[in-house]
Amino acid sequence: MSPTGASEMNGTETGCMEFRILMAYAQRRRPELKAQHSPEEERPSPTAREHKASETSKAKKRHGWKKLIPKCVHPQEEERSEQPPTRDQAEEKDVEEIAGKLQEIVDSRQNLPGVFCLSDSIEPDGIEDEEQYTIQRLVELLKESGDKLNQEIKTDKYLSKCFKEAYSYSLFKKVTDMFLERVCFSAAQEPARIAFTADITAKLTAVDNHPMNQSMGFGAKYLREHFSTWAQRHGGWEKALNNAEEEEVE
Numbered sequence: 001m002s003p004t005g006a007s008e009m010n011g012t013e014t015g016c017m018e019f020r021i022l023m024a025y026a027q028r029r030r031p032e033l034k035a036q037h038s039p040e041e042e043r044p045s046p047t048a049r050e051h052k053a054s055e056t057s058k059a060k061k062r063h064g065w066k067k068l069i070p071k072c073v074h075p076q077e078e079e080r081s082e083q084p085p086t087r088d089q090a091e092e093k094d095v096e097e098i099a100g101k102l103q104e105i106v107d108s109r110q111n112l113p114g115v116f117c118l119s120d121s122i123e124p125d126g127i128e129d130e131e132q133y134t135i136q137r138l139v140e141l142l143k144e145s146g147d148k149l150n151q152e153i154k155t156d157k158y159l160s161k162c163f164k165e166a167y168s169y170s171l172f173k174k175v176t177d178m179f180l181e182r183v184c185f186s187a188a189q190e191p192a193r194i195a196f197t198a199d200i201t202a203k204l205t206a207v208d209n210h211p212m213n214q215s216m217g218f219g220a221k222y223l224r225e226h227f228s229t230w231a232q233r234h235g236g237w238e239k240a241l242n243n244a245e246e247e248e249v250e
Contacts, residue, residue: 024099105195
């Protein structure tokens, strides 16, 4: 397999629309992906609990004092709140709505077809077979949620080695291509393909032993290479997904 793909993500990835959509989608999936960590890891320490309680108490006091201040003392704050949203705020709202649509698509197709059990007969023997095993095994595991994906990657020596030493855009692309071939049988199902690309990216982002932005960068690159032209041709990401949804209903 090729060397690690850290250098494959260029600095422009994090500012592009595709990256922002994937980040918003991953944030929506965070409660599910947090299940990959043990309760001990998530449980706050006594010191942390005390600090949180102290901060909550201070916040309540500040809020209480604020109620005693007449509204006429700070009219400028009310004027600011009535101003129309800025361009950045409007774009952020669009990104959130797109992420919400992608989540709805994935959730509506949770019963994936039983076409993933492929690697049982594969014996990793040599570099070529090892790569094929890794790709097919990841495709199988990516239909799972929660701790199974992370645990399997930790316990499978080939998967673990892949994420530590050989995780690249090339591998990400091969895994995503194979997954989408098995879930979306028609190339016309662009919204579903986009949604599952976001879901794959979010799940791989939650894997412990590689940088989060690495998978996000790979996912953004994949969206841009495969779907950005389609989205632009249909008036942008949000409009394209809305139109596709209306056509499907009809």
